[in-house]
Amino acid sequence: MVNSRFSVAIHILSLIATSLDKNQLTSDYIAGSVNTNPVVVRRMIGVLKKAGLVTSNTGIAGYNLLTEPKDLSLLDIYKAIDGPKQLFAIHEEPNPACSVGKKIQTTLEDVYENVWQAMEEQLKAQTLQDVLDQLR
Amino acid sequence: MVNSRFSVAIHILSLIATSLDKNQLTSDYIAGSVNTNPVVVRRMIGVLKKAGLVTSNTGIAGYNLLTEPKDLSLLDIYKAIDGPKQLFAIHEEPNPACSVGKKIQTTLEDVYENVWQAMEEQLKAQTLQDVLDQLR
DNA sequence: TATACCTGTAACTATAATGATTACAACAGG
DNA sequence: CCTGTTGTAATCATTATAGTTACAGGTATA
Numbered sequence: 001m002v003n004s005r006f007s008v009a010i011h012i013l014s015l016i017a018t019s020l021d022k023n024q025l026t027s028d029y030i031a032g033s034v035n036t037n038p039v040v041v042r043r044m045i046g047v048l049k050k051a052g053l054v055t056s057n058t059g060i061a062g063y064n065l066l067t068e069p070k071d072l073s074l075l076d077i078y079k080a081i082d083g084p085k086q087l088f089a090i091h092e093e094p095n096p097a098c099s100v101g102k103k104i105q106t107t108l109e110d111v112y113e114n115v116w117q118a119m120e121e122q123l124k125a126q127t128l129q130d131v132l133d134q135l136r
Numbered sequence: 137m138v139n140s141r142f143s144v145a146i147h148i149l150s151l152i153a154t155s156l157d158k159n160q161l162t163s164d165y166i167a168g169s170v171n172t173n174p175v176v177v178r179r180m181i182g183v184l185k186k187a188g189l190v191t192s193n194t195g196i197a198g199y200n201l202l203t204e205p206k207d208l209s210l211l212d213i214y215k216a217i218d219g220p221k222q223l224f225a226i227h228e229e230p231n232p233a234c235s236v237g238k239k240i241q242t243t244l245e246d247v248y249e250n251v252w253q254a255m256e257e258q259l260k261a262q263t264l265q266d267v268l269d270q271l272r
Numbered sequence: 273t274a275t276a277c278c279t280g281t282a283a284c285t286a287t288a289a290t291g292a293t294t295a296c297a298a299c300a301g302g
Numbered sequence: 303c304c305t306g307t308t309g310t311a312a313t314c315a316t317t318a319t320a321g322t323t324a325c326a327g328g329t330a331t332a
Contacts, residue, residue, distance in 0.1 A: 001220045001224070003318080003319060004319090005320095006224050007226045010240075010244065010247075011240050014236045015234075015236050018236065026278070026279090032234075033237045034230055034231075035229045035231060035237075037321050039280090039323090040321070042280065043280090043281080045279090045280095046279095046281080058280065059278050059328035060278070060329060074247065086137060087138055087223065088140070088142050088143060089143065091170060091171060091172065092171065094147065094169060094170055095168055095171060099154075100147060100271055101171075103270070104143075104150065107270040111262060111267065114258050115258045118255055118257065119223075119251050122250050123251065126247060126250070134239070134243040135236055135239045135240065139290065139291085162308090164307090175292080175309095175310085179310080192309095194307075194308045195298075195299035195309095274332090275330100276329100276332105277328105277330085277331105281325090281326085283324085284324100285321080285322070286320090286322095287321095289317085289319095290318095291314100292315080295310100295312085296310090296312105298310105299308080301306095301307105302304090
């Protein structure tokens with residue numbers, strides 16, 4: 001299974017999107033909601049900042065979204081955190097002397113590429129706003 | 137990223153499907169093609185046997201498919217090895233006192249369910265025969 | 273200025289997942 | 303009986319993951 005960063009990123013962005021009292025939304029508070037360490041939160045937000053989804057200022061509590069939730073697809077978030085394009089691992093160095101071993105890697109890459117395309121469409125179809133609506 | 141078992145299973149099944157000289161197809165030979173340990177291969181084939189995809193006999197080299205490659209979808213294989221239905225991990229015990237934390241898990245489960253459905257269709261659309269054709 | 277509180281980040285640690293390996297029981301066939 | 307095979311339990315090494323410590327540097331306010 002893929003790690004939980006995508007889940008954590010969506011959780012954090014949901015909190016930022018719905019926060020009323022900005023200066024109460026510290027990394028400490030977020031960590032309390034996600035149930036993790038504040039550093040993990042700040043690390044993740046650092047990634048989201050680099051990707052241009054969020055702003056923040058050193059020393060000042062609070063974060064802001066740079067995109068409306070309705071315009072931010074889950075695919076945007078996925079790409080922002082650099083989630084894996086290849087879902088399934090392919091075993092290393094199969095035997096090139098064997099006809100199957102020689103071509104299995106590129107074949108599987110093609111197969112998984114098709115799978116990934118289907119996933120990508122689904123992620124593109126859902127926005128952060130959809131998530132917020134479900135959270136109500 | 138998800139582990140490489142799915143890839144290894146497809147590799148093994150491809151070898152079984154294309155093997156001409158049955159009694160040469162030992163777990164040792166397969167391991168050489170996949171580039172892993174024979175025990176890993178026998179373990180995987182044990183799983184495939186339990187799922188009814190393959191037969192073998194203790195002490196006798198060789199394996200046989202119980203389904204025609206054209207009738208064996210990649211989804212069948214995926215289910216046979218009990219691949220994860222949930223692709224992305226969801227963080228544990230978010231704070232129930234927080235409105236986001238309280239509902240984030242079920243919300244994400246729904247989101248990921250949609251993604252999984254899309255994937256499942258893709259896997260159903262491709263068969264072991266398609267893989268064999270690409271391996272040529 | 274002094275204090276309290278915050279973000280940003282590097283470095284390190286603990287835990288869990290993964291696959292490799294060892295070991296051996298049980299069976300087949302010459 | 304001997305060689306080679308499958309089946310499986312148990313253990314080990316490596317890596318990925320997330321948690322944690324530590325601290326530099328900024329902000330705000332008394």
